[in-house]
Amino acid sequence: MGQGRGWEGAVLRLLRAKDFVFTVTDAEDVTPHYRRLRLDDGGMLAATGVHPTMWVRLWFDNAGRPHQRAYTLVDPDPAAGTLGLEFALHQGCASDWARTARPGDTIEATVQGTGFEHPDPAPSHVFAVGDPASLPAVNSLLGALGSAPATVWFEGALDGLPCHADPARHEVREVPRRDAGAHLAERVRAELPGLLGNTPDPYVWIACDAATTRTLSAYVRRELGVPRHRMHALGYWRAA
Ligand SMILES: Cc1cc2nc3c(=O)[nH]c(=O)nc-3n(C[C@H](O)[C@H](O)[C@H](O)COP(=O)(O)OP(=O)(O)OC[C@H]3O[C@@H](n4cnc5c(N)ncnc54)[C@H](O)[C@@H]3O)c2cc1C
Structure with a gap:
């Protein structure tokens, strides 16, 4: 494994990545633009353990590259050796693979770069900014941060998507994607400062x-x- 992947593969192997x-094992179209797979983990979770918002690098084939x-x-x-993956579908190799993936299909995975630090002290309010690609991570984050209330700005429509926000303590504000994300940024700039002012221990999480x-x-x-240790930001995809 790990042969013939060019410099990216070589660098990841040097970084002691695991393949x-x-x-x-199962595939389901949640909506026409969002597909969920269930997979056998090939022994990964027992070897790596699990943490909130955990992600893997998957190796898709792009015309042989x-x-x-x-x-x-x-x-x-980890006990069952299973996991799910949810794909926000658009144009692209990963999306194309997911669209046709069916039981028995395989995909290689490398674990490198993922991590999670529980904010300490625990957040009194979580502010998250996400979209369909980061919805699985938003769900994991909200689950991991226990009873903290949250405000989530979600770029796109939640319609039919598996959002695990608990309406009793999580407020999700849907924001249409306009002007390459500028509209989302404006909404957050307009609304976050007032909310932050009333929050002693905020935690801000951004992935769009x-x-x-x-x-x-x-x-x-x-x-x-907001101090660095009270926030986390990672770009999840590159707009063309
Ligand atoms: C830590 C991390 C975790 C992630 N977890 C998930 C996840 O669980 N589910 C998920 O769906 N995505 C997730 N993503 C995002 C996913 O890796 C990217 O969307 C990736 O670019 C998809 O690859 P592709 O081969 O399909 O398209 P690419 O070849 O990368 O791009 C092809 C075209 O599609 C456009 N594009 C790429 N992604 C998107 C998008 N999300 N929305 C609209 N247009 C897009 C590009 O601008 C380009 O024009 C995650 C990203 C990170 C960094």
Whole structure:
């Protein structure tokens, strides 16, 4: 395993990445644009353990060349050796693979770069910014942060998507994707400062397209003065 992947594979091997083969056991179209797979983990979870928002690098085939993309684990079960993956479908190799994936299909996975630090002290309020690609991670985050209330700005329509927010304590604000994410950034700039003012121990988590994530992360850190250890920001995809 790990042969012939060019420099990306070589670098990951030097970083002591671990390779596993997942096997699809079940596939379900949740909506026409969102597909869920269940997979056997090839022994991964027993070897790596599990943490909130955990993700893996999956190796897709792009006309014979390796194409690596990150996906979040859904309901990983180390005892059973199973996990789910949820794909927000669009144009692209990873999406194309997911569209036709069926029981028996396999995909290689590398574990490198994923991690999670529980904010300490526990957040009195969570502020999350996400979209369909980061919905599995938002679900995992909200599950991991226990009883904290949350405000989630979700770029796109939740319609039919598996959002695990608990309406009793999580408020999800849907924001249409407009102007390459600029509309989302405007909404967060307009609404976050007032909410932050009443929050003693905030935790801010941002995962949308790379440029919008950068903009919002800089805004939250520099203009709102949220310390680095009270926030996490990672671009989940690159807009063309
Ligand atoms: C830590 C991490 C975890 C992630 N977890 C998930 C996950 O659980 N589920 C999931 O669906 N995605 C997830 N993503 C995002 C996923 O890795 C990217 O969307 C990836 O680019 C998809 O690869 P692709 O081969 O399908 O398309 P690419 O070849 O990367 O891109 C092809 C075209 O599609 C566009 N595009 C790419 N992604 C999106 C998108 N999300 N929405 C709209 N247009 C897009 C690009 O701009 C480009 O024009 C995660 C990303 C990170 C960094």
